[in-house]
Amino acid sequence: xxxxxxxxxxxxxxxxxxxxxxxxxxxxxxxxxxxxxxxxxxxxxxxxxxxxxxxxxxxxxxxxxxxxxxxxxxxxxxxxxxxxxxxxxxxxxxxxxxxxxxxxxxxxxxxxxxxxxxxxxxxxxxxxxxxxxxxxxxxxxxxxxxxxxxxxxxxxxxxx
Amino acid sequence: xxxxxxxxxxxxxxxxxxxxxxxxxxxxxxxxxxxxxxxxxxxxxxxxxxxxxxxxxxxxxxxxxxxxxxxxxxxxxxxxxxxxxxxxxxxxxxxxxxxxxxxxxxxxxxxxxxxxxxxxxxxxxxxxxxxxxxxxxxxxxxxxxxxxxxxxxxxxxxxxxxxxxxxxxxxxxxxxxxxxxxxxxxxxxxxxxxxxxxxxxxxxxxxxxxxxxxxxxxxxxxxxxxxxxxxxxxxxxxxxxxxxxxxxxxxxxxxxxxxxxxxxxxxxxxxxxxxxxxxxxxxxxxxxxxxxx
Numbered sequence: 001x002x003x004x005x006x007x008x009x010x011x012x013x014x015x016x017x018x019x020x021x022x023x024x025x026x027x028x029x030x031x032x033x034x035x036x037x038x039x040x041x042x043x044x045x046x047x048x049x050x051x052x053x054x055x056x057x058x059x060x061x062x063x064x065x066x067x068x069x070x071x072x073x074x075x076x077x078x079x080x081x082x083x084x085x086x087x088x089x090x091x092x093x094x095x096x097x098x099x100x101x102x103x104x105x106x107x108x109x110x111x112x113x114x115x116x117x118x119x120x121x122x123x124x125x126x127x128x129x130x131x132x133x134x135x136x137x138x139x140x141x142x143x144x145x146x147x148x149x150x151x152x153x154x155x156x157x158x159x160x
Numbered sequence: 161x162x163x164x165x166x167x168x169x170x171x172x173x174x175x176x177x178x179x180x181x182x183x184x185x186x187x188x189x190x191x192x193x194x195x196x197x198x199x200x201x202x203x204x205x206x207x208x209x210x211x212x213x214x215x216x217x218x219x220x221x222x223x224x225x226x227x228x229x230x231x232x233x234x235x236x237x238x239x240x241x242x243x244x245x246x247x248x249x250x251x252x253x254x255x256x257x258x259x260x261x262x263x264x265x266x267x268x269x270x271x272x273x274x275x276x277x278x279x280x281x282x283x284x285x286x287x288x289x290x291x292x293x294x295x296x297x298x299x300x301x302x303x304x305x306x307x308x309x310x311x312x313x314x315x316x317x318x319x320x321x322x323x324x325x326x327x328x329x330x331x332x333x334x335x336x337x338x339x340x341x342x343x344x345x346x347x348x349x350x351x352x353x354x355x356x357x358x359x360x361x362x363x364x365x366x367x368x369x370x371x372x373x374x375x376x377x378x379x380x381x382x383x384x385x386x387x388x389x390x391x392x393x394x395x396x397x398x399x400x401x402x403x404x405x406x407x408x409x410x411x412x413x414x415x416x417x418x419x420x421x422x423x424x425x426x427x428x429x430x431x432x433x434x435x436x437x438x439x440x441x442x443x444x445x446x447x448x449x450x451x452x453x
Contacts, residue, residue, distance in 0.1 A: 051389050052362065052370050052382075059371065059378045072449070082443035085452065086426070090392050092451055093421045097325065097414070098385055099333025108453035121453055137381075 009063040009129035011038040011122075014053065016046045016081075019070035019111045026115035034119035035126040038066070045069065046107075047080025051091045054105055058095075063135045064104050064125060068118075071109040081109070103128045104135065161260065164302050166204045168258060169230060173201040178230035178256050182220050184213040192268075195220065207232070209302075214265045214284070216240060216398040219354040221250055228254050234262040236286065238295050239396035239431030240354040246438055247394075249357060259298035263309045264290070267403070283309075285412070286399040289317030297434065320410075321417050340380040342407040345373070349387060349401035349411055355394045362386060388414040393422050393439025396431040 015021040021042050027034065043049060046069025057065045067088065075081045088107055096102045108121045165183070172178045185196035185206040193212040197220075198204055209232070217231055218240045233241060238259060244250045264287035274282035316322070324332060347363065350356045362370055363383055371382035387401075388411075395415045402412040422428050425448055428439050 052386060055382050055385055056370060059382055072445075079443065082445070082447070083440065085447055085449055086443050087440055089425055089448060089451065090418060090421055091389060094385065094389060094392075094414075094418060096329070097332065097417050098336050098381075099329055099331075101329055106453065107451065124453075 007134050009037050009126055009134070010061075011064040011066060011125060011129060012057045012062045013038050013040050013066040013068060013122075014043050014046075014049055015040055015110075016048075016069040016076075017042055017044050018076040019074065020046075020068035020108075020118070022112035023068075023110040023114045023118045026112065027118045028115075030115050032115055032119045034122045037126050037129070038122050045075065045077050045080035046084040047075070047077065047082075049084055049088070051087065054091070054095075058100060058104060058135065058137060061135055061137065063132070064106070064129045066106050066108065066121070066125060068108045068110045068121070071111055074111060100137075101132050103132045161302055161304060162207065162209050165209055165232065165258065165260070166207050168300060168302070169198065169204045169207055170201045172230050172256060173198070173204065178228045180224060180227055181207075181230040181232070181258075182217045183207045183232035183258075184209065184215070184217075209260055211264065211266045211283075213260075214267075214403065216352075216354050216400050218244065219352060219400075221255070221354075222357050226254070228256070230256040230258055232258045232260060233298070234260055234265070235290060235295070236262075236396060236398045237354075238297065240398060242295065242297065242431040242434050243355060243394055243396060243438075244357075245434050246436070252434075255299075257298040257300070259301045261302060261304040262287075262290075263304060263306070280312075284399060284403075286397055288312065288315050294432070318416060318420050320413055321420055324413065324417075336381070336384075337377060339409050340377065340384055343375070343380040343384065343409060344407060345375050345380065345383065346406060348404040348406060352400045352404040353391070354398065354400075355391055355396075356387075362390075384409070384411075384414070387411075388418060391415060392418045393426075393428055394430050395419060 015024060024040060046067055049067050054065045067084070069081045069084060070076065072081060092102065092105055095105055106125060110118045110121060169181045169183065173181060179199065181198040183196055183198065184193040186208055187194040191212065193208060193214070195215055195217055196206055198206065216237045217233065218237050221229060221231065221244065238257065241257065245252055264283040266282055267284040271282045350361060363373070372379035395418065397412070397415060397419060399412050402410060405411060422439060426439065426444070
């Protein structure tokens with residue numbers, strides 16, 4: 001386990017090829033400074049995103065996952081981001097319900113001209129991850145999954 | 161009801177309207193019901209109907225492609241037939257739907273808690289919020305002439321979900337970790353589900369390898385979250401996954417949570433109309449996006 005003080009959040013960002021990836025590129029070519037904690041994976045469209053990508057990241061110990069795509073109505077494929085928006089609205093709520101910190105999964109719309117917005121989104125995300133702390137899920141897995149203070153359910157049955 | 165069902169089934173088979181009737185018969189224990197597949201009109205007397213007919217028989221429909229099938233269906237089973245039709249998994253003309261007016265089915269695990277005064281307990285949880293017969297897709301409805309069972313008006317079907325939602329994130333994680341810790345990955349939840357019909361399940365895929373097949377928290381958590389997500393906007397709450405689970409994981413609580421969100425976010429209800437597109441196969445320009453930066 002990494003010492004808390006040396007810890008830097010690891011973030012995986014899935015960027016759509018047409019807007020957000022170009023936006024992040026613009027931030028780079030304009031020499032904007034933003035935290036280096038984000039690893040970028042390019043996808044054809046935010047509509048390509050499968051919830052499994054996110055689950056796998058979180059299970060393998062990534063601290064935060066970001067999906068970024070074109071603004072609504074600007075999708076290269078006309079409607080890919082509409083589908084993504086629907087899918088991940090449900091998925092985000094599900095993850096939260098399953099006990100995963102809602103800060104660990106986020107979405108943003110960043111266009112090809114919004115290098116500054118990209119830098120801002122990453123900056124905020126890193127700050128949030130720092131306050132959320134490391135994703136301990138992967139550590140727990142090695143300890144066979146259960147926190148040490150495990151309590152068994154009581155025998156009382158409430159039947160309604 | 162049973163007589164009417166048998167007569168109708170016999171008539172269907174005799175007139176070659178259907179090649180096969182899928183219904184319920186008495187199991188060898190003399191109490192429970194078990195699915196039966198009748199091809200010969202002489203066997204129609206095997207058919208039964210009572211509160212033990214818990215199974216959702218629509219899971220069997222996909223096993224007989226191209227055949228004309230008569231299916232005995234409760235209201236919840238009808239909704240799954242609707243979703244299967246919506247997703248082009250069935251041809252309507254190959255189906256003859258025998259709808260049974262249902263008063264609720266027994267949950268065997270709850271039976272021991274009921275007594276003469278309170279028999280309500282023995283009914284499955286899903287039956288408490290069931291609003292029977294909103295759909296009109298059946299070919300033939302067999303009416304129940306008995307006294308209608310009353311469901312409590314103040315019953316909140318999302319009660320347990322709301323209770324869970326207000327808990328702290330870490331508490332929820334701990335709860336689900338403990339539940340999934342017991343999961344033996346038998347995939348009974350998948351096998352029994354009428355909506356899980358992929359020829360190759362993501363859980364069995366090795367290329368790409370999405371999550372561990374081993375019984376550890378990573379695999380168990382991933383599997384259960386993925387299963388729930390794949391049923392988003394498709395689960396019609398027949399509750400079969402939870403009933404089939406050998407280790408008692410409250411799977412319905414996950415399905416209901418998604419059902420609730422989908423209702424709130426998109427006013428969408430799975431299995432309510434054959435004309436509507438599936439939840440994730442369509443979108444609305446004004447879908448909520450408060451969570452997106």
